[in-house]
Structure formats: C-alpha cells, structure tokens
Amino acid sequence: MTTMAPALPADDPATGDERLGAHLRGLRKARGLTLTQLAEAAALSHPFLSQLERGLARPSMASLERLARALGTSRVELIAASEPPRPDESTHPTIVRADEGLVGPYAEGSARLLAEGPRRFEPLEFTGANAEPGDHYVHEEDEFLTVLEGSIVVSLGPFGETTLEVGDSVYCRSGTPHRWHSPGGAPYRLLIVKERVHGTPDPGEGET
Known part of the structure; x- marks a missing residue:
C-alpha cells in the first residue's frame, strides 16, 4: 500500500511543486479567497504562501494539513494533485x-x-x-x-x-x-x- 511520505513526489520535484502550487491557487480562487485571507486561515505567512503557489517552495506536512483544512480538502487530495499527469492513459x-x-x-x-x-x-x-x-x-x-x-x-x-x-x-x-x-x-x-x-x-x- 502506498503511504504518504514527508515530501512531494521526488521524480521531478520542481514540476511536482508547480503542479501543487497551481492546484492550491485554483482551490483558493474557487473558494473566493485572497492570498492574505488564506494565509491567515492557515496560519502561514503571505510571502511563503505566494512562493508555494508559484512552485518555489515546498510545504511541510503540518503546513499542508493547515492549508487542506482552510480549503475544505485533505492532505491526501493535495498530494494527489502534485502527481505527474498521465495524458496517454486518459482514455484507458x-x-x-x-x-x-x-x-x-x-x-x-x-x-x-x-x-x-x-x-x-x-x-x-x-x-x-x-x-x-x-x-x-x-x-x-x-x-x-x-x-x-x-x-x-x-x-x-x-x-x-x-x-x-x-x-x-x-x-x-x-x-x-x-x-x-x-x-x-x-x-x-x-x-x-x-x-x-x-x-x-x-x-x-x-x-x-
């Protein structure tokens, strides 16, 4: 059984970080939250959250949990969002x-x-x-x-x-x-x- 590691997928860390950042930003926009509002709700700094959304930083599991709760989702779903896309399998x-x-x-x-x-x-x-x-x-x-x-x-x-x-x-x-x-x-x-x-x-x- 695959378990959650204390880091994002490591086969292509930068790409994984960018996918996670884009997903976080999309969720925040869908919730109608500004960077400042989400940072306050998740008890994270505005600059750190901005870096996360741009794929320039990697969150700890504790930070990811706070973000998940603030966005009404879960850590496992956020981690899944950072997985590499599989376009070749889209119809299979x-x-x-x-x-x-x-x-x-x-x-x-x-x-x-x-x-x-x-x-x-x-x-x-x-x-x-x-x-x-x-x-x-x-x-x-x-x-x-x-x-x-x-x-x-x-x-x-x-x-x-x-x-x-x-x-x-x-x-x-x-x-x-x-x-x-x-x-x-x-x-x-x-x-x-x-x-x-x-x-x-x-x-x-x-x-x-």
Whole structure:
C-alpha cells in the first residue's frame, strides 16, 4: 500500500511543486479567497504562501494539513494533485489493487485513493475510529458517502445529525457543513466520492 511520505513526489520535484502550487491557487480562487485571507486561515505567512503557489517552495506536512483544512480538502487530495499527469492513459481504464492507492490523513482518520490518472471525481476509502467529531468541513464540491463497516453519527450543520449504519448513505450538496464520528470510538469504514476540483488558474491571472 502506498503511504504518504514527508515530501512531494521526488521524480521531478520542481514540476511536482508547480503542479501543487497551481492546484492550491485554483482551490483558493474557487473558494473566493485572497492570498492574505488564506494565509491567515492557515496560519502561514503571505510571502511563503505566494512562493508555494508559484512552485518555489515546498510545504511541510503540518503546513499542508493547515492549508487542506482552510480549503475544505485533505492532505491526501493535495498530494494527489502534485502527481505527474498521465495524458496517454486518459482514455484507458485504470485499476487500483487492494494493496495500492495513495494513503494519507483525511478529516479525523485516513483515506486511500481508489483511482489514479485523469478523473472527474475522487473516490476514497476512509477508515476511522474517532470518538470526537472534530471540525465541520465546508467546501464547494458535492460529496457522497456510504458506510461499509461499523456505524457513524453524521452532523450536517443546520440540517441536524443522524446515525448511519452499514449500507446507509448521505449526499451533501455544495456548501453543506459536515463531519462524523463513532460514539465510543468503534472502528468504521466508509466509501467517499467527491467532485474533483482542477486547480488550474486562468492564464495571465494576477496574484490576488
């Protein structure tokens, strides 16, 4: 199983850094945030964030986690955005075996990406055992989850909360606050499918 290393992919570091920077910038723009606003939300300096977006700096795992939470995404999704593109495979099916797939922190647990290469959505296998719900996540992408093992209590912000058992599902529309936990800390496993944001800024766009 592929695990998250404490650095971005090293086969072509500069290119990987540039891809990550473009993705961060695209997410920030999609969220309607300025560099200053995102820097404040992620507790990072404005100059450092500017360098990140231009591919001139490499974030630590701690910095990447703060950015992920500020942008309503996860470290594993940000790392995936820095992977090399695979244009030659764009029309071919891709297979991820049970012991494959990028693995990394996601919300209060961990997730494994279930697809690679060009894709329109992000399928993830999530595992957790958190007794505390943590912070609500809010993002512009729709998100679907279904319970594969165990049970969870899902909080949907102003829409209240409900318990989901094996086979139960929930679909969250864009902007819906959501978080989940397992009372008592019992392990659980979910299938999560998110819309994928392509973090490519408009050509010629300024650094705002």
